[in-house]
Amino acid sequence: xxxxxxxxxxxxxxxxxxxxxxxxxxxxxxxxxxxxxxxxxxxxxxxxxxxxxxxxxxxxxxxxxxxxxxxxxxxxxxxxxxxxxxxxxxxxxxxxxxxxxxxxxxxxxxxxxxxxxxxxxxxxxxxxxxxxxxxxxxxxxxxxxxxxxxxxxxxxxxxxxxxxxxxxxxxxxxxxxxxxxxxxxxxxxxxxxxxxxxxxxxxxxxxxxxxxxxxxxxxxxxxxxxxxxxxxxxxxxxxxxxxxxxxxxxxxxxxxxxxxxxxxxxxxxxxxxxxxxxxxxxxxxxxxxxxxxxxxxxxxxxxxxx
Numbered sequence: 514x515x516x517x518x519x520x521x522x523x524x525x526x527x528x529x530x531x532x533x534x535x536x537x538x539x540x541x542x543x544x545x546x547x548x549x550x551x552x553x554x555x556x557x558x559x560x561x562x563x564x565x566x567x568x569x570x571x572x573x574x575x576x577x578x579x580x581x582x583x584x585x586x587x588x589x590x591x592x593x594x595x596x597x598x599x600x601x602x603x604x605x606x607x608x609x610x611x612x613x614x615x616x617x618x619x620x621x622x623x624x625x626x627x628x629x630x631x632x633x634x635x636x637x638x639x640x641x642x643x644x645x646x647x648x649x650x651x652x653x654x655x656x657x658x659x660x661x662x663x664x665x666x667x668x669x670x671x672x673x674x675x676x677x678x679x680x681x682x683x684x685x686x687x688x689x690x691x692x693x694x695x696x697x698x699x700x701x702x703x704x705x706x707x708x709x710x711x712x713x714x715x716x717x718x719x720x721x722x723x724x725x726x727x728x729x730x731x732x733x734x735x736x737x738x739x740x741x742x743x744x745x746x747x748x749x750x751x752x753x754x755x756x757x758x759x760x761x762x763x764x765x766x767x768x769x770x771x772x773x774x775x776x777x778x779x780x781x782x783x784x785x786x787x788x789x790x791x792x793x794x795x796x797x798x799x800x801x802x803x804x805x806x807x808x809x810x811x812x813x814x815x816x817x818x819x
């Protein structure tokens with residue numbers, strides 16, 4: 514959340530960008546399918562991302578708060594409105610000398626034939642780019658923590674296009690977590706939420722809405738029924754011959770999951786209410802159901818490994 518612009522927040526908790534006197538639009542490249550605009554406010558640059566669906570901006574904010582709790586570096590977001598359009602604003606996270614490159618660019622060149630949405634292939638690409646070992650370790654550990662959050666929030670659109678690296682001097686650094694709107698099954702329609710919450714067989718519905726599978730995998734191996742199954746088997750029953758750097762991520766991922774078990778979404782809803790952001794009760798119920806389902810799924814998959 515951005516306290517900088519609190520004085521321009523309306524009764525719905527949204528920052529009204531056109532009311533900021535110092536604001537002006539600037540031309541900068543953007544990525545992805547959502548409509549975006551860059552603004553300059555004094556020395557600060559912010560990106561406005563228009564909603565494609567109702568409430569996906571709320572999901573982005575919830576993910577930022579989850580990242581803060583899990584100590585995962587994440588872009589700072591806030592709810593905003595501009596000329597009648599609703600969405601989120603994000604702070605610029607690049608330094609003047611930085612270059613942002615989507616992960617797909619990292620895998621190009623000699624790796625064009627190996628473009629794959631998995632952490633192991635990204636590790637190989639970083640090694641081929643001769644990134645120093647310290648930064649490779651840091652990047653892979655961060656990617657693994659991000660994978661944990663994606664799995665537990667039913668993020669189904671994480672891929673090599675909406676993750677990226679910051680090229681700073683001769684190193685590639687994983688960019689802060691961003692673009693998390695396609696999580697919690699990405700269902701924001703009231704009728705669909707009602708249908709889901711009152712259904713007898715919710716597990717079938719979760720599968721129908723891709724809630725068991727993320728596009729990003731840990732390894733190229735795709736012989737898993739769900740992303741949770743892959744995550745648990747990697748952490749507790751690894752039989753594959755994986756590099757030492759990948760093995761070193763296991764205790765870090767387990768520690769992140771320990772924090773997830775302590776996290777109550779109600780606490781995050783309360784934080785948002787301090788900014789006058791009130792999530793409808795049905796949406797809260799839905800967020801909590803998906804969250805608790807994944808916590809239970811983790812325990813079930815973990816039992817299978819013993």
